Amino acid sequence: MMLAAFANPVFDSQSNFRELLQAMARPAVPRTLPVLPPAPAPAAPAAMAIVLTLCDATTSVWLQQPEDEVVRHLRFHAGLKLADRPQDADFALITNPASMPPLDAFACGDMRYPDRSASLIIQLAAINPVAAGGAGNTFAGPGIRDTETVAIDGLPADFWQQRAALAALLPLGIDLFFVAGQQVLALPRTTRLLEG
Amino acid sequence: MTYNFAFLDEDTKRMLRRALLKAVAIPGYQVPFGSREMPLPYGWGTGGIQVTAALLGPDDVLKVIDQGADDTTNAVNIRRFFHRVAGVATTEHTAEATLIQTRHRIPETSLREDQILVFQVPEPEPLRTLEPREAETRTLHALADYGLMHVKLYEDIAQYGHIATSYDYPVLVDGRFLTSPSPIPKFDNPKLDRSPALMLFGAGREKRLYAIPPYTSVESLAFDDHPFEIQRWEQQCELCGSGESYLDEVVVDDRGTRMFVCSDTDFCSGHRMEAQA
Amino acid sequence: MYVAVKGGEQAIARSLELLAEARRGDTAVPELELAQIRGQLRLGVARVMQEGSLYDEELAALAIRQAAGDMLEAIFLLRAYRTTLPRFGYTLPLDTTAMRVRRRVSGTFKDIPGGQVLGPTYDYTQRLLDFDAAVAAEVAPADVPLPSDMPRVLDLLDAEALIERIEPGSDPEPVDLTREPLMFPADRATRLQNLSRGDEGFLLGMAYSTQRGYAESHPFAGEIRMGEVDVRICPEELGFAIEIGSIVLTECQMINQFHGGNGVPPQFTRGYGLTMGEGERKAMAMALVDRALRCDELAEPNHAPAQNQEFVLSHSDSVEASGFVQHLKLPHYVDFQAELSLLRTLAAQHATDAEEQPLSAAGGQRS
Incomplete structure (x- = not known):
């Protein structure tokens, strides 16, 4: 039997969107998604919440692990177009980040239209706050008053080097949503990882 | 026939929401979007209305201002529209609002992190009066080639001794995109810089959205020997006595006598109440 | 004593009452019925449907009545209504060759297969105000019924390879301008879509300018036809096309001289216009402007306003133009x-400078 989507599509997607917007506007700060829909594995409920909030028949989505049940679920509830190749995707759902494609496999826009670029939804085991002086990733950029520090684990070893290389192309780039449990954290292309 | 919550259908809201997220991710860049025909005329706030409709939820408290005032007819009409199609609570108090839609002003009261300011934008392209062709201005933005604007401002100085732009004064957002702050007086430009509140801009007729995220550098263009300056008045507000707010000049009799009063009506009445307390 | 401008809410409520009263007029005179507007003001209904981008005679009539006959306001009402309507499907391309023709004229050949058919036209009315219009006209039946299929005049030229050929089915999927923003450069399908929604008066002026030297235009009215065309859809679950109704259309194909260029041999080229309902003036104007906008593709000099696609397409829409022109009546006192x-x-500064340099030439140049 197919799982349900949002119980109240209008209001559930509205309240989730507001958190996604604040997440994008205040990078590297985890926020709580208020309503999580059911999600067939390997998609996590928080990732499904983002897809159902933002995607429909006019967006193309690339699934790292296109299991039949997820595909059926997304086609039925969101009427999605699935992208065969990462470079064709408006959104990509990364369910196994350790083996995700390199970031430059995704569209980063063109100079006149840098918005024609991919948004990645990356599922993590956890997003951990970092106590003062603890080890983590420290970020700065638009939306961040001073700096923000958070621990983002489970990514390919050279993930941050790949992302730093993309920064040379600004304003081209790709935008990232990390999800874990009920949390979402965004890193738009303009957010810089500070050294050490 | 009944309309969807906040008038727009869900496909349209998703389209707007995707565009808004890209706008925030690329500060100051104008994202083209499939602007819909709204039941209010183009040029009267259809861009701001669409952004507000994409944001609005039942828990929001909405404030709408035009020229800084809540009771100007167009502000009243937009507030009426959202009350009718979304049934949300409305307020005239800046501090109580979660969402503020504005035309031509930024409130005097400092905004907070939990507030969003939505601007109505007639012409999103700051270079448009200098270069009417969209294909050209897109290229200039791609190259960050803003020489045209610098030349224009410099010619002002050469001709008049001043930069002759008093509103819609161009800004550079995050050091990258030349951006129109919408036709706010340049008095309000400093409030754009590193604002705690997210600021979203909607141009319905021109079909563009853009954003200034919180805590983002917003620099008003200037030259070393001609630094950016805001308007100042010798007068104070005759109603509340404020010496730091933007003043409207009002003609009070047929001999042309003037009085100066705050343009931000909520700020003015709050200031008067404080004075009385 | 100054009182801050208050009472916007009440002022709007009073204004709406006055508007309702003014719209209704003398209550001793019966209210217009929608059937009267549909039946007796059909050309107004057609224009509102066309520029309102919604084929619905009843709603167009309602909009005209609500707008007290202001066509641009009625168009705006219809557009605002259609904006949130869901899309149930997309029709197959309409086939105007299979039009059930009620009018069809050509300015290029004296006689054409199927004949010249004047149909209902104001062209030869002599424009004398008719004080006895209340008397119903009687229509004599035609001696010979019109053929059900009339070949297009331009297809006759096509057989001789004298006119540019446009392969059916070679068009890309068109952009829906009511869902996607207009981007430049715009392809021809997008331009035509914009023109078909464009203001008739604007297009007429633009078209006229191409005839007066503001473009390389040497047009002939190849064919104008008006009549009913079937509308078909092909639902995915059925897998074959079904007819869902028919609509009245006016189509104009202009023929323009072309001396060759950009690798294209000398031949006649086409300008195309299409409107819903009877809209001949608009269809002809649209065809002229369409042809003028093809200048880049045909490597013609691009110097006239009607050839400049950003100029034409950005300013053609009456709802956009009317809104922005009229927004100037909103308060602007902060900027002022x-x-x-x-x-x-x-x-x-000027006064100070003038005092300091009363005879300076530089001072005289200030403005």
């Missing part, structure tokens, strides 16, 4: 105050 301050500063 900013301009007042600036002007006072500049004027003071």
Whole structure:
């Protein structure tokens, strides 16, 4: 039997969107998604919440692990177009980040239209706050008053080097949503990882 | 026939929401979007209305201002529209609002992190009066080639001794995109810089959205020997006595006598109440 | 004593009452019925449907009545209504060759297969005000019924390879301008879509300018036809096309001289116009402007306003233009105050400069 989507599509997607917007506007700060829909594995409920909030028949989505049940679920509830190749995707759902494609496999826009670029939804085991002086990733950029520090684990070893290389192309780039449990954290292309 | 919550259908809201997220991710860049025909005329706030409709939820408290005032007819009409199609609570108090839609002003009261300011934008392209062709201005933005604007401002100085732009004064957002702050007086430009509140801009007729995220550098263009300056008045507000707010000049009799009063009506009445307390 | 401008809410409520009263007029005179507007003001209904982008005679009639006959306001009402309507499907391309023709004229051949058919036209009315219009006209039946299929005049030229050929089915999927923003450069399908929604008066003026030297235009009215065309859809679950109704259309194909260029041999080229309902003036104007906008593709000099696609397409829409022109009546006193301050500063500067250099030539150039 197919799982349900949002119980109240209008209001559930509205309240989730507001958190996604604040997440994008205040990078590297985890926020709580208020309503999580059911999600067939390997998609996590928080990732499904983002897809159902933002995607429909006019967006193309690339699934790292296109299991039949997820595909059926997304086609039925969101009427999605699935992208065969990462470079064709408006959104990509990364369910196994350790083996995700390199970031430059995704569209980063063109100079006149840098918005024609991919948004990645990356599922993590956890997003951990970092106590003062603890080890983590420290970020700065638009939306961040001073700096923000958070621990983002489970990514390919050279993930941050790949992302730093993309920064040379600004304003081209790709935008990232990390999800874990009920949390979402965004890193738009303009957010810089500070050294050490 | 009944309309969807906040008038727009869900496909349209998703389209707007995707565009808004890209706008925030690329500060100051104008994202083209499939602007819909709204039941209010183009040029009267259809861009701001669409952004507000994409944001609005039942828990929001909405404030709408035009020229800084809540009771100007167009502000009243937009507030009426959202009350009718979304049934949300409305307020005239800046501090109580979660969402503020504005035309031509930024409130005097400092905004907070939990507030969003939505601007109505007639012409999103700051270079448009200098270069009417969209294909050209897109290229200039791609190259960050803003020489045209610098030349224009410099010619002002050469001709008049001043930069002759008093509103819609161009800004550079995050050091990258030349951006129109919408036709706010340049008095309000400093409030754009590193604002705690997210600021979203909607141009319905021109079909563009853009954003200034919180805590983002917003620099008003200037030259070393001609630094950016805001308007100042010798007068104070005759109603509340404020010496730091933007003043409207009002003609009070047929001999042309003037009085100066705050343009931000909520700020003015709050200031008067404080004075009385 | 100054009182802050208050009472916007009440002023709007009173204004709406006055508007309702003014729209209704003398209550001793019966209210217009929608059937009267549909039946007796059909050309107004057609224009509102066309520029409102919604084929619905009843709603167009309602909009005209609500707008008290202001066509642009009625168009705006219809557009605002259609904006949130869901899309149930997309029709197959309409086939105007299979039009059940009620009018069809050509300016290029004296006689054409199927004949010239005047149909209902104002062309030869002599424009005398008719004080006895209340008397119903009687229509004599035609001696010979019109053929059900009339070949297009331009297809006759096509057989001789004298006119550019446009392969059916070679068009890309068109952009829906009511869902996607207009981007430049715009392809021909997108331009035509914009023109078909464009204001008739604007297009007429633009088209006229191409005839007066503001473009390389040497047009002939190849064919104008008006009549009913079937509308078909092909639902995915059925897998074959079904007819869902028919609509009245006016189509104009202009033929333009072309001396060759951009690798294209000398031949006649086409300008195309299409409107819903009877809209001949608009269809003809659209065809002229369409042809003018093809200048880049045909490597013609691009110097006239009607050839400039950003100029034409950005300013053709009456709802956009009317809104922005009329927004000037909204309060602008914050910006006006900013301009007042600036002007006072500049004027003071000017006065100081004039005192300092009364005879300076540089001072005289200031403005």
